[in-house]
Amino acid sequence: MSIAIIDYGSGNLRSAEKAFARVAAGLSGDRKVIVTAAPEQVLKADHIVLPGVGAFGDCAEGLRAIDGMEEALNQRVRQQAYPFLGICVGMQLICATGHERGTHRGFGWVDGAVEPLDVPSTLKVPHMGWNDLHITTDHPVFAGLHGQDAYFVHGYAARPSAQHVIAATTDYGGPVVAGLACDTICGTQFHPEKSQQTGLRLIANFLEWKP
Amino acid sequence: MLKVRIIPCLDVHDGRVVKGVNFVDLVDAGDPVAAARAYDAAGADELCFLDISASHENRDTLIGVVRETAEHCFMPVTVGGGVRSEADVRKLLLAGADKVSFNTTAVRDPDVVAASAAKFGSQCIVVAIDAKQTDEGRWEIFTHGGREATGLEAIGFAQDMAARGAGEILLTSMDRDGTKSGFDLELTRRVADAVPIPVIASGGVGCLEDLVNGVRQGHASAVLAASIFHFGTYTIAEAKQAMAQAGLPVRQ
Numbered sequence: 001m002s003i004a005i006i007d008y009g010s011g012n013l014r015s016a017e018k019a020f021a022r023v024a025a026g027l028s029g030d031r032k033v034i035v036t037a038a039p040e041q042v043l044k045a046d047h048i049v050l051p052g053v054g055a056f057g058d059c060a061e062g063l064r065a066i067d068g069m070e071e072a073l074n075q076r077v078r079q080q081a082y083p084f085l086g087i088c089v090g091m092q093l094i095c096a097t098g099h100e101r102g103t104h105r106g107f108g109w110v111d112g113a114v115e116p117l118d119v120p121s122t123l124k125v126p127h128m129g130w131n132d133l134h135i136t137t138d139h140p141v142f143a144g145l146h147g148q149d150a151y152f153v154h155g156y157a158a159r160p161s162a163q164h165v166i167a168a169t170t171d172y173g174g175p176v177v178a179g180l181a182c183d184t185i186c187g188t189q190f191h192p193e194k195s196q197q198t199g200l201r202l203i204a205n206f207l208e209w210k211p
Numbered sequence: 212m213l214k215v216r217i218i219p220c221l222d223v224h225d226g227r228v229v230k231g232v233n234f235v236d237l238v239d240a241g242d243p244v245a246a247a248r249a250y251d252a253a254g255a256d257e258l259c260f261l262d263i264s265a266s267h268e269n270r271d272t273l274i275g276v277v278r279e280t281a282e283h284c285f286m287p288v289t290v291g292g293g294v295r296s297e298a299d300v301r302k303l304l305l306a307g308a309d310k311v312s313f314n315t316t317a318v319r320d321p322d323v324v325a326a327s328a329a330k331f332g333s334q335c336i337v338v339a340i341d342a343k344q345t346d347e348g349r350w351e352i353f354t355h356g357g358r359e360a361t362g363l364e365a366i367g368f369a370q371d372m373a374a375r376g377a378g379e380i381l382l383t384s385m386d387r388d389g390t391k392s393g394f395d396l397e398l399t400r401r402v403a404d405a406v407p408i409p410v411i412a413s414g415g416v417g418c419l420e421d422l423v424n425g426v427r428q429g430h431a432s433a434v435l436a437a438s439i440f441h442f443g444t445y446t447i448a449e450a451k452q453a454m455a456q457a458g459l460p461v462r463q
Contacts, residue, residue: 013305014281014282014305014306014307015281015285015309018283018307022285053309053331053332054330055329055330055331055332058330058331089332124407124409125407125408126333126378126379126408127213128334128379128432129213129215129257129409129433130213130256130462131213132212149214149462151287153287154334155332155333155334155378171212191287194285194286194309195285196251196285200285
């Protein structure tokens with residue numbers, strides 16, 4: 001089975017690659033982690049991971065600069081229903097629009113927007129550090145994570161139109177979307193590749209998930 | 212609830228961990244990757260590598276340390292020291308750093324901070340401020356390991372950096388660094404209260420109560436220490452326990 005981590009010029013790929021490789025090595029079956037910028041690899045992948053560090057617009061632009069990548073993602077994830085995990089901005093990109101330094105178009109897989117964190121002025125932005133997860137679904141990818149601390153670092157948050165796609169929240173001046181799930185798509189606002197055992201658990205859940 | 216972060220800092224010189232006492236008289240304290248793994252296992256919330264190598268040629272050594280750390284440690288890592296350009300930021304992020312810290316460059320060329328924040332996002336841009344008290348209620352920024360005065364006032368500078376897109380301030384009191392007499396709480400509070408972004412208190416930790424005070428009285432979002440952890444005076448678990456007993460939220 002191949003796990004494709006998409007390389008589109010967003011940083012932090014090495015951490016994601018190493019975390020997925022570590023987890024994959026401990027699971028049954030022959031699982032191979034590849035970091036790729038090639039749409040044809042995405043079209044052959046069994047699991048697709050979209051990491052993301054940076055601003056929404058830059059990430060969207062970087063991804064679309066790869067000829068055929070957005071189409072490949074749409075085909076593999078939306079039409080052929082292969083499992084997808086978006087991390088941080090990678091999760092945000094599945095929303096319809098992002099309002100970070102201008103308005104940018106996302107994939108539109110989930111109806112809703114990515115907007116600045118709306119917190120009291122006593123709270124710092126970015127929301128940076130470890131915060132506990134409130135899992136709001138029985139989705140297998142988020143199993144066993146309720147109450148666990150995960151590492152967040154973001155100034156913008158997803159606001160999906162439909163509540164049922166929210167898989168997890170965390171409390172930062174009110175509930176903030178920490179995870180999304182619908183169809184074969186999952187996303188985490190936190191960084192599983194940086195969340196020690198909690199993160200490795202989520203990655204294992206994702207790799208064993210058979211939607 | 213967001214937890215208070217405890218961050219051990221590893222000063223790295225030519226690929227080896229050292230700890231400066233007031234930034235002179237360096238003592239070799241080992242292999243940085245081994246130290247990072249130990250802190251990962253001990254439950255540190257984040258790790259900070261500070262490259263204090265004198266020359267730019269040693270950057271690749273640091274990149275190697277970051278790459279190897281990212282292979283073994285699935286925790287957030289901040290890297291600073293000698294970061295001069297957007298290209299430097301990109302290289303470190305690609306090696307596995309989560310946040311990159313500007314120090315001298317933020318003073319000399321603040322536009323690089325703004326450009327890097329625009330390119331990579333504020334969440335990965337840290338500005339490290341080394342400040343010394345020069346008068347009642349006035350702290351001045353020093354660069355080059357505390358040797359060069361800049362004439363810049365620390366609180367206003369921190370506000371300027373936040374406005375330019377920095378996502379976090381790593382604030383070190385040069386007066387306290389290496390003294391084990393506690394953070395400069397007034398400086399920390401003045402800066403933390405003046406900026407909308409998180410502030411990491413640094414410089415002077417000698418006991419666990421100092422860590423508590425950094426948050427309670429200094430209003431810091433995170434506390435950074437080196438010697439007390441490196442030399443085994445206290446463990447990360449003991450630090451967390453002390454903070455929890457003081458009523459501060461920590462990750463267990």
